[in-house]
Amino acid sequence: MADIADMKMISRRSFIKGVIASGAAVSSANYLFRASALQGQSRAAGTGERLITINVNGQQRRVDVMKQETLAWTLRYKLGLTGTKLGCDRAECGSCTVLIDDVPHYSCSVLAHTVRNRKVVTIEGLARADGTLHPVQQGIVEEQGFQCAFCMSGFIMATVGFLKTNPNPTRSELAHGISGNLCRCQDYDKILSATMRGAEIMRRANRV
Numbered sequence: 432m433a434d435i436a437d438m439k440m441i442s443r444r445s446f447i448k449g450v451i452a453s454g455a456a457v458s459s460a461n462y463l464f465r466a467s468a469l470q471g472q473s474r475a476a477g478t479g480e481r482l483i484t485i486n487v488n489g490q491q492r493r494v495d496v497m498k499q500e501t502l503a504w505t506l507r508y509k510l511g512l513t514g515t516k517l518g519c520d521r522a523e524c525g526s527c528t529v530l531i532d533d534v535p536h537y538s539c540s541v542l543a544h545t546v547r548n549r550k551v552v553t554i555e556g557l558a559r560a561d562g563t564l565h566p567v568q569q570g571i572v573e574e575q576g577f578q579c580a581f582c583m584s585g586f587i588m589a590t591v592g593f594l595k596t597n598p599n600p601t602r603s604e605l606a607h608g609i610s611g612n613l614c615r616c617q618d619y620d621k622i623l624s625a626t627m628r629g630a631e632i633m634r635r636a637n638r639v
């Protein structure tokens with residue numbers, strides 16, 4: 432019995448570790464539907480695209496954007512950075528959170544053309560080039576912080592942004608700091624334990 436529990440734990444841990452750096456989890460069926468629907472809307476709007484350069488995860492990315500196009504849309508469907516999730520698409524859930532100049536933003540509510548000359552970081556940009564996870568990601572792996580993980584990348588980005596302003600928060604300070612993010616599985620207690628662990632790992636890493 433203990434062996435089966437251990438195997439389940441190891442397999443869940445491996446799964447989370449495998450997807451956590453890219454934020455790539457969860458069924459894509461909903462996205463496919465949403466993508467075609469939104470693309471239809473975009474074409475119907477009939478607005479021209481404009482070539483702009485956005486600094487994403489330290490790289491200058493050239494991309495054609497429409498004037499009404501959101502950053503979430505550009506990241507996911509034009510730059511292939513699907514770790515940024517679209518949940519509500521109306522500034523309510525936080526699934527789409529990215530950092531813009533180190534500050535967490537709902538990318539579904541930011542127009543892509545407004546981030547020219549600004550620094551955008553998505554979940555794909557957190558781990559080091561050698562694959563070492565960001566401390567907050569490592570905390571999630573160690574504490575098994577999420578159930579379906581749809582909300583995970585948004586929570587991680589919100590936490591990373593919050594810890595830049597308060598690297599040593601109390602549990603309630605961190606809860607308040609990331610309260611703009613919602614979890615449909617209502618896994619808040621575990622999420623908070625995991626993100627607190629991430630903060631602790633980050634403080635330890637900064638000391639060495």
Ligand code: FES
Binds near residue numbers: 522528537540
């Ligand atoms: S998808 Fe942006 S806040 Fe919900």
Ligand code: FES
Binds near residue numbers: 580616617
């Ligand atoms: S873990 Fe499922 S939505 Fe948060």
